[in-house]
Amino acid sequence: MSDPETVHENIGNRKLKEIYRKGMLEGEAPDLPVSFEDIREAAWENMSEEGRAYVHGGSGGEETFERNKDFSKWRIVPRMLRGVAERDLSVEFLGEEYDWPLLVTPLGVQTLLHDDAEHATARAASDLNVPFILSSLSSTPMEEVAEELGDTPKWFQFYWSSNHDIAKSFLDRAEAAGYDAIVLTVDAPTLGWRERLVARGYYPFMAGEGVANYFSDPEFRAALDETPEEDPSAAVDYFLDIFGDSSLQWDDLEFVFENTDLPVIIKGVLHPEDARLAIEHGAAAVDVSTHGGRQVDGSISAIEALPAIVEEVDGEVPVFFDSGVRRAKDAFKALALGADSVFLGRPWAYGLAMAGERGVRHVLENFLAELDLTMGLAGCASVDEVDRSTLKHETELEP
Template identity: 55%
Template sequence: MLEDESPEFPVSYEDLEERAREDLSEEAFAYVAGGAGSESTVAANDRAFDAWQIVPRIMRDVSDRDLSVELFGREYPSPVMLAPIGVQSILHDEAELAVARAASALEVPMICSSVSSYSMEDVADELGESPGWFQLYWSSDRDVAASFLERAEDAGYEAVVVTLDTPKMGWRERDIELGYLPFLEGEGLTNYFEDPAFRDRLEGDYPRGNEEAAIASWHECFGDASLTWDDLAWLESQTDLPVIIKGVLHPDDAREAVERGVDGMIVSNHGGRQVDGAIPALDALPDIVDAVEDATDADRDVPVLFDSGIRRGSDVVRAVALGADAVLLGRPYALGLGIGGEDGVRAVLENLLADLDLTVGLSGCASLDEIERSTIRRAER
């Protein structure tokens, strides 16, 4: 219900970004808002949604709407999840803890990053009974990777998201021009510094006693550019949790992933942060959904999730219409965290969920199952 006073936090993404530009340090804002190279992929992600138009239907009973979705045997109240975003301490002192509390209050699943500012265990404690997944950056040190997986399972996370498009970090011009990479200051490395396998790599005592050496060791083992499909079997053998791979953009990779036994995948170009000029994630989505359907046996379900460019409820509807089982929200909640901590994140989520609920109903749909490809059409150019 509208009230006589303006909301505390911006409602539109554009205003949210502008407010964050004013409130955050130049370095923090650039790190979150920026992308690879000329940032053409960031812009292309946004334009890709404009290429699809919703075709609303009328005279349908939409008085009650069901936005729930089932993934890996669990029902979630909406198809929206919080994407893994690292080093959130550059945005707010309470970082992932504030995000976890907001997510828990609204029953929105949160995916905790490997490079979180608080440990995965502390984030899980804040989530409580609310669902959480853990995102793994696959370390070149297998002992560290296995330890992360074991800790995530012990902490109560319900799935593992393995980000495969970041064996190395992309060419990010804003960060380079500012000479800024927060990890080199020890930000976002708590999971490593508190990990027994990582600490075994170091000489001496607790990493914070010699942070410079610990950061150098992290830099050596962060990613693994030598990984191939044959390595997936090792990772899957290390955990009983569902394994979801993130960063799929080519249908042949989707087919290979199904054949290799992955439990799900996320269509993503890392929000335009890895490859300048990469295909918009939304453009890749339909072909990947079709490829997964063709490669999957009738008795097996391999959910396809979508990430990169979700800003509003209409974006969620268009992604679902193109075959996504759920979507990941990234930059908007990070900006909300930066300008208002837990309250800022909560406001962003409340606005998105309300917008989604209205858009679903006004499109003539009473549930996500009724959103299909005929719900949208290509815009005439």
């Protein structure tokens, strides 16, 4: 693992010097694409049609998916001569200090992107000390990913199971494996209508993809007549029967808090009242998210929802943000609107499909470098200085 002190000290300047030195003095331009669009194009060449549909698509007509990307209504207003030679991208929340205001968002079924799946993503995140959130629907058991991550901060994203013995087992396993927090996703009580998948009749879990945590779980295996190895079809059917629980209500969260000592982040909040309810029921933090535009089509976008939730929370707990972040300017704007940190998803996912571990590291390092430079150019020497005063909404610019 790289020394975080040497990695994140003015990473933007260091990265640019490295690129330009190789280009101008050694005649070596970057051999991997740089822009999100070019990375996605390169990734698609390596992905199946089903993989592209799963990762790229949103729900319905993808109105929310598209609206999520509209950060342009907020404009950065740079300040000059602010003494930004040394920039600090570290943040502190949940009693810990982190090198970056960035986490690897949970993404399931990574075998659709690359054979090395979560192993590759975890190694890349660990190399840069970027906190990693593992999906319940990973292609690799949580214990193996935790071992790959070592001392890198790691959280476990938890989907509720209607079999509470399995749900408790997941919480126990995550804690035993050394995960630092539980990220409870609440915006998926049922599947979204994802037309790209519906049109292909494709649902990866029915093919036994993304179920490694279930097939390796002792309570899941105990509920089967035969092991998943002996009868994988029956195991998949049982997974489909017990995955999720649309009957859940806020009071049911007590089960999670009773069965883990880890802090619990509620992921998928879009309404200020839900943020308040999350806090009242014991949440250590909330994450503003539309599930990447994959659940309710036509909903408010995450960036539209963020300011009101930040106002409601008023610093009582950290507020995280995901959905629609493609470039560092998007992360900057989310931080300026009050997010404590940002979860990044599709950019590194396409990096994984493009070039495995190297592709993920390429995306994460470039993202952090651009964020560092954006902060400096905007006149911010630390993440604390990235606040609402650095932005203007387009309505504030109208004559």
